[in-house]
Amino acid sequence: MSPEGVEGSDLLHGAILYLDGITVSFDGFRALDGLSLTIDRGELRCIIGANGAGKSTMMDVVTGKTRPDAGVAFFDRHHDLLAMSEADIAMAGIGRKFQKPTVFTNLTVRTNLELAMRDDRSVWRSLRARLDGEQRDRIEETLESIGLHLLADADAGTLSHGQKQWLEIGMLLMQDPKLLLVDEPVAGMTHQETERTAELLVSLAGGRSVVVVEHDMEFVRSIARRVTVLHEGRLLAEGDMESVQNDPRVVEVYLGTPC
Amino acid sequence: MTSVANRTVASRLAGHHDLLVTGALGIAVLVVPILALTVPEGSALHLSTFSVTLLGKYLCFALLALAVDLVWGYCGILSLGHGAFFALGGYAMGMYLMRQIGDRGVYGNPILPDFMVFLDWQELPWYWWGFSSFPFSMAMVVAVPGLLALVFGWFAFRSRVNGVYLSIITQALTYALLLAFFRNEMGFGGNNGLTDFKEILGFDLQADATRVGLFVTTALVLIASYTVTRGVVSSRFGRVLVAIRDAEDRMRFLGYRTEHYKLWAFVLSGVIAGVAGALYVPQVGIINPGEFAPLNSIELVIWVAIGGRGTLHGAIVGAILVNFAKTWFTGLLPEAWLFVLGALFVMGTLFLPRGLVGLVSRRER
Ligand SMILES: Nc1ncnc2c1ncn2[C@@H]1O[C@H](COP(=O)(O)OP(=O)(O)OP(=O)(O)O)[C@@H](O)[C@H]1O
């Protein structure tokens, strides 16, 4: 199905990601309930919502991990995400940082970056792949920008939680995706690290689109232009930080309750 | 900084292991023929043909263990059916050796092996065609196990069968083949298998020089396979395998078709196991369905675990040492071997999680 055939497809004009009517049920429980969401090219979007609101599940749908019961999902005009495998979605240009950082614990930090690097992923190539000078430089640059250059040859399994978060962000950078999905990037980070993450994410937006899920409201406030609030699998409110904060429904279900 | 130092020590050590393994095998290639063929029989240094064949058998098992370590140690695929690839390679070699017998069988039929005459078969089944040719038979040694690994792996990895489920279906695979090869109608000699071989490439299989030749061939094939698999695991392909072992899902979200990587590692492993079987059969002089026994496949995983998985050289060390112990122990108390093996496995996992070779590299670190 092409996006042109979808009702309201004009929304896709200029949009990098288009979700409409996405419904996901787990044993009858609706984790996502007719969720519709559009992310524009170059946009930095924050998604907030209470625990269990469906934020990670939304990312699961976009990356092909979970198949929805209903709805449509298009990426970059012509990619029908619901018909693609996880690997194809990643190669089309969607990168993801998971809520729980997963790095390859028995490989070095440098190798983690090497494997994430955008490159031919075929078996045949991998047997003969050698890093060229440019690729080596990119890895060094990334090591530098995630502050792990001194640990480049340490096994990723020996990193602290915060360092693993950084490594995951570094892997995203190496992947060089058009759309980054970043699930709770600053959990376990110190105040300074959080600030650096904020800077990094802001600098990434523009060239590419970034979707950030985060509970840390101060962090969200510091980076957000547009905020989407999810509640029980539905879109509750959307707008700039101020209007969302003052929305009585949001105050009631989310911001009103301490978190 | 210390981790950088560790890394270089580790890589230098890995280099040492390559040198040790290929060096030891290279020395065996030079020394064994001298001790067996030129040192006179009375001398204390003389190596009997029996011992040469025993050593050759150990090297076949080492090759098989290497195959298992490639998929289990590096990619986390715990195959409990690798005995099947070994046996198929062995049968392909056995079929060649049967055809070499010619009219020297008990029934003197120039075309049909004895067991077919006994079953009153009139002509050679089509799947025996070509096995009188050595090159064709060697191609089958590679192709049959390789094809089985390809087809099996294609279905298993595409449908994302993992962990214990995969281990169970590999056991089922080898068990199914065991039952099939037991049947006389299959045309592989049923219960008795293939035996009474006379010659390989015109060389008398009973001759000392032939036995030594087979040992040398096995050692050279082991060196070559070790070098190839070391190259494979040191390439980016090898790093992808390790990453799949650690977090397969994550690799998919990075854009890797993990099933393809697993499949080709599995095929290479199946081929190496098949070659090991083909080298084994002329040395022991028989191949029968017993080689498909599920227990065999479990045993060889234990060799790898004891030697140290995910290292390659550990698999070789484990296979040789455990089988040496087995030979020695079954001479003393044949019934108790399985208990000893079980005990070795349990103690190994408890006290040597990185295997025997882990002991060495830990101390050096
Ligand atoms: N695989 C699954 N099976 C069953 N239920 C699931 C599954 N995945 C998610 N859920 C449920 O779906 C709901 C939404 O989960 P999700 O992880 O998307 O929430 P979230 O907004 O990311 O929450 P958090 O802020 O805690 O990360 C939760 O109630 C969760 O228990």
Ligand SMILES: [Mg+2]
């Ligand atoms: Mg979540």
